[in-house]
Amino acid sequence: MSNIENYRKYFTKDYLMGPNSFRLLDELILRKPADAVFDRTLDLGCGYALTSMFLANETNAKTVYALDLWIAATENYKRIKENKLEDKIIPIHGDAMDMPFAHDYFDAIVSVDSYHYFGCKEGVFGEKILPFVKKGGCVMIAIPGLKKEPEGELKTIFETWAEGDDSQLFKTVTWWENLLKKECSSSCEISVKEADCFDIAWQEWFDSGHEFGIRDKEFLSKGLNEILNFILIYVRNKNY
DSSP states (O other): OOOGGGGGGGOSTTTOOSSOHHHHHHHHHHTSOTTOOOSEEEEETOTTTHHHHHHHHHSOOSEEEEEESSSOHHHHHHHHHHTTOTTTEEEEEOOTTSOOSOTTOEEEEEEESOGGGTOOSTTHIIIIIGGGEEEEEEEEEEEEEESSOOOHHHHHHHHHHTTGGGGGGOOBHHHHHHHHHHHHTTSEEEEEEEOSOHHHHHHHHHHTTOHHHHHHHHHHTTTGGGTEEEEEEEEEEOOO
16 A cells, blocks of 8 residues: 555645545555556546556556546646656657557556546447557546436536536446447456545545635535445556
């Protein structure tokens, strides 16, 4: 286990963009396939590159590429230099749907709390993500999801909270399993499971004092905590 306390200074409204991504990434790494390696890792949708710093410090990664569409690479580079990680992390401004890398380039692609924004459509994983993973490499994803589809009044609360179309981005473990099986055929080993860090990841988001965290706490107390979860996805490219 990593020493997650080393990152507590980032558990604030200035850095967190939702339920604590450090908790999600920590569990994602802890439960990875035994033979997964991180030598050359892509942090896909890295946000403020905090997860990239965690990967650089807490795994055996030699190089971490911190790619994000919404946060400027220059802004992330300042943070990377402040933490003396400029020799291990390369910040890049880029789009997950048009990545500027060679195919078969990464030992690991890691994505925390971002993949659901672009990856729910059929064809995305097989065409836009998997080609960049080396044979034997692994894609590791942590995203919010559903234990079950909401019904009745809870469905209305959920759709109000998720603000319309965003509610379509929350899927169940079974839904993700079925999609990835279509994308990968027999070329991958796929494991999709529910994360254990739900309560603490949300609580630390609430405690950050972020206005969205305060709003989320109100909605979860109305019953959303009964249907929401976090999902861990592991896809190993076994085509040697």
